[in-house]
Amino acid sequence: MNRLDPGLLDGVRSRVSATGGLPDDHALADALRASGRVLGSEALVDLTRAARAELTGAGPLQALLETPGVTDVLVNGPGQVWVDQGDGLRRAELDVGDAADVRALAARMAALAGQRLDDASPVVDARLPDGTRLHAAVEPVAEAGAVIALRVLRQATLDLPALVAGGGVPEPWRPLLDGLVRGRANLLVTGGTGTGKTTLLAALVGRVPADERILTVEEARELAPVHPHVVPLTARRPNVEGVGEVTLSDLVRGALRMRPDRIVVGECRGAEVRELLLALNTGHDGGMATLHANAAEHVPARLEALGALAGMGRQAVAAQAAAALDVVLHLRRHRGSRFVAQVATVGVASAAGLTVDVAARWDGADGPGPIPGRGWDALLDRWVR
Incomplete structure (x- = not known):
């Protein structure tokens, strides 16, 4: 360029x-x-x-952001630009100038996102106009003068057959996923960063019957399901004066008043978990959301941590989640491939709290076929047979 x-x-x-x-x-x-x-x-x-x-845009970094497959662009200081195309970080041969140039670039992108980045406010977390997520820090927080991390927004448009064909979902599990959507199960899609949670979520939303109205709530619009009646709602950060913010919690509450057949939350990462669980407990079946977690078994602890941000106690989170959620679909990323690795059921709350039991596992297309576990037949009986 x-x-x-x-x-x-x-x-x-x-x-x-x-x-x-x-x-x-x-x-x-x-x-x-x-x-x-x-x-x-x-x-x-x-x-x-x-x-x-x-x-x-991102100035000299824009070409890297537009490169097919790139998920992250990182600047650790002058002469240190790294990119991730899904198979790990590699050094990029790109000169972004000296420390002053890197700082000026970070400050300009922050201003473009309606934020400030200077000595008085040395850290920023924002979204560029195209949806790219920006996190940057300058001195005195960053010893290198300025560091920049950009996460690429790519709208998820793959459908379920494409995920099966690409090795993201094992063929024996496809009837179950269809049955979960058709039966209006409340689903939680979990996984780490870059595992394909939003992609799977969009594919599942695309299986919803065409006569249903879907409201999606996201921090930045990534869901692009193939469905005739999707109403997207996107959060807004406060401006430089600290006003004008519209949170995910605000949007979930508002979505309940917009006659939804289903509510879909692109990513639950904070106090909005309370509104999500309440919404799914008020007759709005068939809801879906994504959540960061290392494994399906870790979902209870993750929900408890987010619930604490909303002032909810452990027992309250367990009771609400047990009544609201039906199935957890957990994704993994291994050697560049992303796939559904676990299917788990959400149990009733007990004295020990919420229970999430893995009903089947899969190690991806390079491993053996999916392995059913305890509860798999009961899962099929309820949602497929």
Whole structure:
């Protein structure tokens, strides 16, 4: 990607700033033509892309973010850029300048996301306009001057047959997943970062009957299911004055008043777990959500930790979760492949708290077939047979 010289970039910035809001490619191309310094359609296309990266994107990092398969772009300081394409981190041959340049890039991206990043506020967690997640820190927090972590947003569009064909779901489990959706089970999709939780969630939502109304609640829009009646709701962070925030909890409560047939929460990571469990306990069957967890067996502890953020005690979380949730689908990531590794059932609350029992396991397409365990036949009897 060509780099714009500072004079041309300043001229483009001044021309598009009068329009207000974020300029699109058409406005950027018009500003470049007006400069009188761009000749040829190919050069215009290339410089438009470069202008978009500098004014509304990640600057020199934008090309890496747009590379197919890239999930993360990390800058550890001058001369240290790393990328992850699903098979681990590798060094990228990209020069982003000295420490001052890295800090300026981080501050510009923070401002683009409506946040500030300076000595008074040295850490930022925000979303760029295209949904890319930005986390950055500058001195004195970051000894290198500034560090940047970018997580790529890729909308999940695969359907269930594609996941089965690609080795993400074993064929013997496909009837169960269809039965869970058709039978309006309340599902929790769990796994670590980058295991494909959102992809599986979108595929399951795509199996919902076409005459049902689905409301999705997300921090940033990633779900793109193939379904004719999906109403997406997206959270909003506070602006630099600290106002205007719309939380996931606000959206879940609001979704209940919008006549949903099903409520889907893209990721439950905080106090919104209370609203999710309450919603699933008020007759809104067939709900779905994702949750970070290391294994299906760890879900009770994870729910208890999130419930504590909402002021819920252990017994309250166990009672609400046992009544609200039916099945946990846990995903793993191994050697670049992502697959459903565990199917578990949520048991009734007891003196020991919530119970999650694994009914079947799978080690992925490279291993043996799925292994049924205790409770597998009962699971099939309830949701398939």
